[in-house]
Amino acid sequence: MTRSTPDSCPGVLRLHQAADGPLARIRVPGGRLAPEQLQALADAARDLGNGALELTSRGNVQLRQVRDAAALADRLGAAGLLPSRTHERVRNIVASPLSGRVGGWADVHGLAADLDAGLRADPRLADLPGRVLFTVDDGRGDVSTLRGDIGIQAVAADEFAVLLAGADTGLRVSAREAVEVMLDAARGFLDLRGTGDDGQWRLHEIPGGAERVVEALDRSPAGAPLELGAAHDLPIGWLDQDNGLVSLGAGVPLGTLPARTAEFLAAVERPVFVTPWRSLVITDLDEGPAETVVRVLAPMGLIFDAQSPWLQVSACAGRPGCAKSRTDVRADLAAAVESDRVRSGTPEPARIVVPAEDVTVAGRQHWSGCERRCGRPTGPVTDVVATPDGYRVDTH
Template sequence: MVREREQDACPGALQVHQAADGGLVRVRLPGGMLTAGQLIALADAATRYGSSTLELTSRGSVQLRGITDEKSVADLVAGAGLLPSPTHERARNIVSSPLSGRVGGHLDVRPWVHQLDAAICADPALAGLPGRFWISLDDGTGDVSGLRADLGVHALDDRTVALLLSGTDTGIRLDHADVMTTLTAVARRFVDVRGNSWRISELDDPTEVLDDLTVTAEPGRTWPVRTKGPIGWLEQDDGRVALGAGVPLGVLPARTAEFVAAIDAPIVITPWRSLLVCDLDEGVADVSLRVLAPQGLVFDVNSPWLDVSACVGSPGCERSAADVRADATDAVAAGDVAGTRRHYVGCERACGSPSIGEVLIATADGYHRRDRAR
């Protein structure tokens, strides 16, 4: 695939995109993991210098909109420990099984998240990864392998993982000791051969990034796409509780984020624009649920809010033909979304479209349907 625009304009914490409503900052969160203090810092940045909201992305990152003071935001992000390498900050796109080490799975991939993040930041060549390139670490539950990241591993048991390209099993098997070196080597190979490509799937021959790795199993397996993250009261394997909260349209008010942070527990932003508050005693979980539910967070797995998403639309995007978030909200209120995965977008670019479900594209003549996302 040859792109007309060679420069990767994907926003970061330092490379700020100028949208119709002001500066847009995207803060990468490897594995979606946040401390309470880090969430407070992001909420503070959004309140003091932005739109007073945090946008959760489909890769477990956080966006801040309407930024009026880019340097102050960058200082807050760095001070919270969310900017370990200014040269690599857009390359730190790592998603992992959100409940890994807490519920199910063959192994806990959280240490791998930290190791991979450190390895990426330590390799000067990997600063050349496009901002859209991402890596998945699946603990065997199959939750993030189905998201079809450019590169990934999927735990087959407690000793062996499958190497994936674009969510498809390559037939290459790795021992745990070889995971980090293999992932970084494949990523470097992509940087070497990518040309103007931003994704592995855009290469004429994606397998060229595998170089001399040996196939030892039948390739081609894929995993189903999950459309919802873990929601509600979730019993952890250690007897404690995690709370899974849906965030309507992925827009988390800064004030609500402060309530979440006040629980003072580990937080995970999931690739389904939801969040987890983990490692809670039952009493704390019960009180937290009673406090957070009235804030608009969704704890009902059957809620229609979990079936609908939207790009920013008007007035945040100058290309948009409609206020798609308002229209999506009206559709939920009218009961038009239940049981249907639907994404509203303001133009043909269809930003943020999921890989399954219907996409409604706003035009001057109303919405028209694209049956499957591109």
């Protein structure tokens, strides 16, 4: 596949002109936000945007209706959230949020940070498309389900499978080798992609791309390829850390976090991880403070109940944020949740078109304002797509 248009992924320095105003996307490699960084984002959302943070499916953060792009860049730079003006859009790195705290073979957060530093240190890697995704999985198989372009997954305490185009290559590396191998794979992708803005955006778009990158790495497969899962349990609720402290997994309805709620999170003064499932993990809490966090933030809309129907749903931006959307998808979806039309269980196979007020769907579902189905998660999901005559519910 060869693209006819350049990669237009937004960043901080290149905003996307959405229907409701300029949109900025802030990369958060590995998902980790220090309290002062979360406060800076809350302040920017309130002072320069629409008053909310949007969490993305890659563990990044978006601000809508940005009123002063230069001021936003200055604020984010001061907070350490814009460490490179040349590489800002290519820092798409997701890591297992619970790594080093709850389970997993290895703590991969240091590897994610080293990968980010390595990307920024190589001028050539600034040419990566903004859609390339790196995954750093601690062995539990959570972020590998995202089917990134280049990744690793721990298979032992100091052994990692190398993943390319969403599949295991059979290559195995140590922790010491892992970052450089991922960087070499990224360089190999650039060699295959060619130059200019009309090349492929993702490794899987290149015929035989993964195999050709393996050849360039000049390594031999050393293990039977892993079978990567299609889904996993979201980290929601009370999570006992291996060191005796507590993490809290918090769902964020439709990934929209009001600035005021973000300020309360920053005041907890603990690291917060943005997950690629549009949720948060608040880490390193004693039991008493953890109970207080739940009592304060649950009434503000954060979800600590793993059975909440909000955890079954996702949606595109819809109107008024997207001019291509046929309707206000998020309002229709919120009405479905609030009227108990989002159910647990397995959906029955169907392909029907019904009015918004009649949509009733069981299980994981994604609502879209048009056929592009932006933001659709990987894995089994029911599509609820707006049409001129209502929503088409398409269960497979």
